[in-house]
Amino acid sequence: MSIPAIAIRSLSFSYPKQEGIQFKDLNLEVDDGERFGLFGPNGAGKTTLMNLMTGLLRYRKGSIRLLSHEISDHPKSVNKLFGFVPQDFSFYPELSPRENLSFFGAWYGLGQYSIRKRTAELLAVLGLDEVSNRMVHTFSGGMKRRVNLAIGVMHQPRVLFLDEPTVGVDVQSRHAIIHYLKELNQQGTTLIYTSHQLEEAEGLCEKIALMDEGKIVVHDRLAILLEEHRQEGLEGLFLGLTGKHFRD
């Protein structure tokens, strides 16, 4: 039996100086090599859970294991095992894609040779070759998204967290990004993905969890959930389980 990519057990968390509990006794498991989608309305707790899994937030009660390493016990050594592609652009716009990749590569602990090799690979596969020396602040939204993704996978992580990786991009860029993510997954990278683009998510995710008000409402293979709830698509399933009222 393989080690799960993520194993969350009895996790409780609340923000300091804020009323209410964000999570109480939350359990979730994502298998190694899976394409997993985490969905829910605004305020459901997706980003908080993502931040806890990536060590950006600290928890006191429960356990989060990433490939069997407890996140809170090994903050820096665990960081080599995963990549994070945040929703916000997370690079230096005053630098070129090549310079950004070189800088973040060094921060991932890669050697000079690996940085050069991996930079060339990523620039080619994400269609940034021709603009590799142009400053990123001159790029379109789609190009910036691709740079954002390239940095997250620079060190070939075992687990990749993606928070709305295609928001605000054109069809071509979205296609390129989703295609590349599937390729990465075929090479063994576990994808943990969150988005409001449910149609896109249907094509990408094998397994999903639907969150609402800090709880996992359902968690299973997408096909099984659609059949169980007699829905034709993820959007119908989403609305059926979480309702149509506004959350923010």
Place this chain on the structure above:
Amino acid sequence: MQTLKATIIKDLKILIRDSMGLVMIFFMPVLLVIVITSVQNSTYELINNNRITLLADNRDKGPEGAQLMKAIEKIGMFNIIHADSSVPENEISIRMHARDALVALVIPADFSTSIQTRATGIADRALQDPDSPVLKKVIFIVQPDSLIMYYHPVMQQSFRQSIQGALHSAVQVIQGEAIVRNLYHAINSRSISPDLEKDILFGQIPITEIPVSRTGSRVVPNASQHNVPAWTIFAMFFVVITLGSTVVKEKTSGSFLRLKTLPSSYLNALFSKQIVYVLVTFLQAAVIFVIGNLLFPHIGLPALHLPNDIPGLILVTLVTGWCAASYAICVGVFCNTTEQSNGFGAISILILAALGGLLVPAFAMPANFQRIMRISPLHWSLEAYYGLFLEGGKLKDVLANILSLAGITICIQLLTLYGLKKKNLI
């Protein structure tokens, strides 16, 4: 080490590509130093070489008023405008508001009579037997009416005191002349010879000014020696604007979020910024000193003479830069927005500069401030620079100042570390 190297390269590239930032870092401080030195130099020139316009209204028809005017002219400090006839007070006011003159002097109509009467009275009193009963009832010394000096309100107290001092010495010469003449005549029953009168009145022992220097150099410190080091420190600490806001921006940007999920510590980023900005402040100081030394004489300013102990100068500059960079990072860590860091940074540097003796000399500060100034890093830096630039000292002479500056820097670093932990940044 590789992480640090990559971060330094990244920080340098971002800095070099920010043209406005470079202008703020290099051009503005040079401009500041040139402007301040020029202004301070012209103040010095105003008192010593340039002339202050004085509107003179001599209402005295006797010889003493004219003598007084000659004595004032001799001082060489004033460009005198003689009023044709008696000028009413409101006209003096109008002319001074029009900046025709910054100072006006009115010599009263009875000036000569008063001086003569007073001189005769003093001579009579001096020749009386001190035990004579006549002395007690006869001698009456007249106090002359005062001269009136009007001044424009823009004129600061220090200027007024210099002008008053000059006028007092001119009046004293006139009074002295009259007394000597009267006394001589009373004793010898004839007039005093001009040579003797000159010897008595002007044969003062001169005062030679020698600046104290550790090297024995007698070069008189000029406005550049005083101002360039002081305002260079100010400029170095002003990196708080660029560096402080850079830290805030990075902290609130997506890139920081990503850095926090990477295997390397964020301290690498802060350490890199310190190295880059120590280099930047060092270059700032080097550029300013070179300009002071080579360019100033060509733009009518006194040349900045570099200290003999160049290694000492380099060390003081590096420690000052380290402190300035540490302070800027500390401000950036504690502030939540660039508006906060810019506002707090700029005002706090002004306060620390005032406390440190950059705006008003340390020796002229009230006793309480003499103690408080020790918390200002700019004070220790200024003392160290003055030790090298003005006193001709060596590294060992300013070592205590450097150590105090380093001590404050370490305190700032510890405070930054506390801020980073408190804000969950490391």
